[in-house]
Amino acid sequence: SGAAVESLDYEVIENYAYREEQAKRSKFWVPYYIMLKWLFSLLIGVGTGLAAIFINLAVENFSGWKYAATFAIIKHSYFVGYFVYTLFNLALVFSSVYIVTNFAPAAAGSGIPEIKGYLNGVDTHGILLFRTLVGKIFGSIGSVGGGLALGKEGPLVHTGACIASLLGQVTCGCAAGVAAAFRAPVGGVLFALEEVTSWWRSHLMWRVFFTSAVVAVVVRSAMNWCNSGKCGHFGAGGFIIWDISGGQEDYSYQELLPMAIIGVIGGLLETPIESSFLAYGKQCSLSDAHTNPEKVSIGFTPGALFNQLTLYITKWRRTYLHKKGRRVKIIEACLISLLTSTISFVLPLLRKCSSCPEVEANSGIECPRPPGTDGNFVNFYCSRDKEYNDLATIFFNTQDDAIRNLFSAKTFHEYSAKSLITFLVMFYSLAVVTFGTAVPAGQFVPGIMIGSTYGRLVGMFVVKFYKKLNIEEGTYALLGAASFLGGSMRMTVSLCVIMVEITNNLKLLPLIMLVLLVSKAVGDFFNEGLYEEQARLRGIPLLDSRPKQIMRNMNAKDACKNQKVVCLPRVSRVVDIVSVLQTNKHNGFPVVDRGQNGESLVIGLILRRHNFSDFVKPASSKGKSIDDIHLTEDELGLYLDLAPFLNPSPYIVPEDMSLAKVYNLFRQLGLRHIFVVPRPSRVVGLITRKDLLLEE
Amino acid sequence: SGAAVESLDYEVIENYAYREEQAKRSKFWVPYYIMLKWLFSLLIGVGTGLAAIFINLAVENFSGWKYAATFAIIKHSYFVGYFVYTLFNLALVFSSVYIVTNFAPAAAGSGIPEIKGYLNGVDTHGILLFRTLVGKIFGSIGSVGGGLALGKEGPLVHTGACIASLLGQVTCGCAAGVAAAFRAPVGGVLFALEEVTSWWRSHLMWRVFFTSAVVAVVVRSAMNWCNSGKCGHFGAGGFIIWDISGGQEDYSYQELLPMAIIGVIGGLLETPIESSFLAYGKQCSLSDAHTNPEKVSIGFTPGALFNQLTLYITKWRRTYLHKKGRRVKIIEACLISLLTSTISFVLPLLRKCSSCPEVEANSGIECPRPPGTDGNFVNFYCSRDKEYNDLATIFFNTQDDAIRNLFSAKTFHEYSAKSLITFLVMFYSLAVVTFGTAVPAGQFVPGIMIGSTYGRLVGMFVVKFYKKLNIEEGTYALLGAASFLGGSMRMTVSLCVIMVEITNNLKLLPLIMLVLLVSKAVGDFFNEGLYEEQARLRGIPLLDSRPKQIMRNMNAKDACKNQKVVCLPRVSRVVDIVSVLQTNKHNGFPVVDRGQNGESLVIGLILRRHNFSDFVKPASSKGKSIDDIHLTEDELGLYLDLAPFLNPSPYIVPEDMSLAKVYNLFRQLGLRHIFVVPRPSRVVGLITRKDLLLEE
């Protein structure tokens, strides 16, 4: 799969053209450049905010109409209702998978692993194109509106990154995406910082923060504008997505044990789902890039039923999908849509309704909920008036509303354990099966769904066990969600802030922290984070922030022991250069020359794509292979001086530097090539802090 | 001032001893090491939490007793009351300044600039010693309890860093300090990340986060334990310091203009106070380190009255303090204490009382407040019963309570503009005068005081202007505080999160962001952040995260143009080494040797303090100068082989690499020395991403 990815150059290539450009710059260039960057940040914020509003508006209106229509029809016939509901979902999912498979294959999946790779220094083909952006926006409307077990948050991060990449600031875009998806500006900044970027500069923080703030303002303004019903079903929930600020305020020490247990469950439960995600991820990369099928069995941790299950599905899928192309992907997505619709409609039908609880007059809770509203206590296929169907409340609902209902406070015993377990098992299975279909898909919201379901189960148990009435089941649902996400994504600070911002309950911060710490620790014991594993399976070679332990005992020379370095002379015939480039696939070549005294001298590094800057414009040469450049006989006979195009001062290390130090250099500076050179014969100068304290 | 500071070595010195140690390590070493680090993080969290509780407990009880006693006495005689109040303050301030001047001079001031310097790579003498820790804890109890116009938050960060430095993890300590000071764990992590550290590794975040979480749990547990009055006056305010979650929920677009104006005021107003801080900072560094007095006029921005004022005070102070020593510092602090006590007691006396507003029955507000409670509407020198003294409410009160009163909601028109302006002017002046005395002093709380006062003033104006009743003056006070801190400290994300965490009002997040952005932008237009300026004045050479613009047009060789590099041969007589070390003050020397063919070869870098590792134990040689090591004639005649002690592979750069790239290397990796070498003659190998993807 190495064909699809290529390293990025973050290094400034100080060649002739660059120096000339630097010299030409007027003294207004720096302020102009800064202004431009800030303007771009503003545009990214506005763009991502608008994209998020558009997606949300479309998704919530589609779902709103769908459920309104279905609820209206089932008054007359449940069968017709089922039919309409299923068809509506199918149409949306079909549109999504059709767009993705035909126009923007890179828009499938969440996109976060690829963005992470990009910011780590690896470019995946097509991941930040404009067509990917368009495919992602429209594709995620279809897949989320179509009721599949996936979320729109990951795709929104990808959308933000695509918008930002048009203006050259991918990090800002990631932050903007999270800020827009969760309406969590601080969380967005932290997400970009903790989870995505590999090289963080503190001056970046300030601009990323600005972008997030812009997103928050744009989204809030739009929601205010929509408040009076101008936007249909959109904007009902308010700026805070799942507000539980009215919930549990305090907690006793006895509760810490069940909370820690939630953390452990999160760490454990994600393992199978992650592995199954892995399986699908692998399937994707397999069908796309034709890697060695033998490797499939790696990603699995033992002992989990789901693993086996997904292994079979994967195998079946692979052998099937492998042969046919696009069309099978479309059919697969449609089948999964049918399955999802059927399960979410039929299962609640089979469930007996419960009678409504006694509620106080002004508690704001109505049972059953009035028609046309979103809320708890859905009346679905109930024989009597004062009854509600607890499974329909979470299953036959949009995911946002379902989570709101699971988080809700002052609704003791709303759910029976049986319903929650049914839902947990079925939704978990659906999430596993859905993952890997060719539609834009995020894992945040499914994770919150699953986590809050088992969290609420634990909460019910705690309420029963401690018989203390100021325990809220909703709080446990929130902690469950945090634990599941913490166990799968392994983000700590950012996830914590996101959870606080989406629920608006700062008092729970220490509890969320505790749960996240436990679930991450448990998860880390078994495997890497979800995004890292996904990236690896897609053949994106991420560099960890720390060198491996064995690197401490290795030298730079050991890392390139069997290498015969391919160099280019400073001046040579075009035909010779072409033959060197054709005989290997390296992307960088040291250029050597003769010094004044005839001794050999390394004068720089030339990139493959810079070799023919004379013939091909540098911008268009990107991605162009040597075989695509057709040169005439005359041109082949010319002599070419590489000096103006090369990078005259790549970073160098002495051959006996430990590989750990080399790694740090490579990783911290975001390099692509390092020259290993013999020990120098003398020191021309010595640079210390004092030498770098120049005054401008 | 170069004598007091020295660069730190973050680089691993892979000498003989290190390699031997690495080789000796068993395979349990890595898990053991990780466990140890986590244990240390836990200990740092617990330690900082306990230190914070101790300081808070002491300060709040001292202040509590003080005000209780004073209020009891003034029923009989205002004169005796004044006397007792002043004496109490004086005793506390005296104890503080006495401890600091006699035992822990490095404990004076906030300590944050020094910590920032430390994490940027510069060690200030004595800043992280155990005695500094003790001096800081007891000193800040005296200075804060003694009612001076300074805060305990900066000192707590320093305390945390000292505790952490005992265990080798200064970054964790900073985060723990902020987490403890503001009870803001997430804010603490961000503060450490944004404001303090220069090199951030993402795996650090997770441990810093853990430490903050531990602090939060420790502090919360202690406050719960104290809740029932077991700890005297401590813990009355609850975990959230200045809870305004009941305040203004929404805002209209017309309000954005006054809010932006607050931001501008914050940016402008900090300029004079910062400059005056500078003046004092300078005075400190002047009296301590005898720098060139000509430089004093740099830090001032034109046009501010305060600048002139503080310039005079500084000059007077300098010429005076310069001659005498410790005793003058003590007298100075005591005089300032007398001044502060007098102003805060007498000014409210001169103010006419206002009559109490009509309050609804169950609004929880009482006017005047009952004796022995903390709250609004203080009855101080009022002739009638149903009256309160608005100036006393903020001035004759602890700073925490004063801020709570300024932030308070549903207390329209509590303060008259005249009182607020009086307070603003007097407190601002006191803060300016107090800064630079030899006591532990933070700038957070004074900043919040000043900012919330003018914020509330603007709020009063807005209420009057827009005549809209759901505008809360307290909200404007909060925004004012944010703007002042943003204008002075220039932190964005961390300050934002800290403000949200200390007030528990997430809904105001976008507004706080807006205000911070404006105030930072305005402030940046005039000067650098407070901590950077302070650090510079104390002779701590901080390296910015970005290279200066001119560095792009310079080469590595230009940076060391006039250098005659002092090298050491691999084997030489001790007497020769001694004479080299005595003729210069450099801290690092290239070591040269002859290769097999007789050509010269640079074999590494030796640090000054490693030269005599044979004679002096390395640990104790730190800080020992060459003149302190007494060697016998025999020893001087010995031959010494430097090979086992040197760093065999320092980072090297070719001589024509641009200085900007060298700067990045130096700054990102936290180096102390870089060798500038001639272009290499050949490339031994080429390292790319693929070569670094080793599997363990």
Ligand SMILES: Nc1ncnc2c1ncn2[C@@H]1O[C@H](COP(=O)(O)OP(=O)(O)OP(=O)(O)O)[C@@H](O)[C@H]1O
């Ligand atoms: N000029 C060269 N001469 C000899 N070996 C080289 C040369 N350039 C690279 N190599 C080696 O060949 C392997 C692959 O090199 P390549 O340039 O493809 O790097 P890469 O890690 O795949 O990154 P990229 O995305 O830049 O291709 C590496 O092990 C590298 O050390």
Ligand SMILES: Nc1ncnc2c1ncn2[C@@H]1O[C@H](COP(=O)(O)OP(=O)(O)OP(=O)(O)O)[C@@H](O)[C@H]1O
């Ligand atoms: N061995 C050396 N030979 C020649 N010049 C040197 C040598 N070491 C340092 N210098 C130069 O002398 C100046 C001061 O060097 P010094 O070693 O004191 O560094 P510094 O920046 O003060 O940091 P430190 O805190 O390590 O002392 C710098 O300009 C540096 O380039």
Ligand SMILES: [Mg+2]
């Ligand atoms: Mg390659």
Ligand SMILES: [Mg+2]
């Ligand atoms: Mg020096």
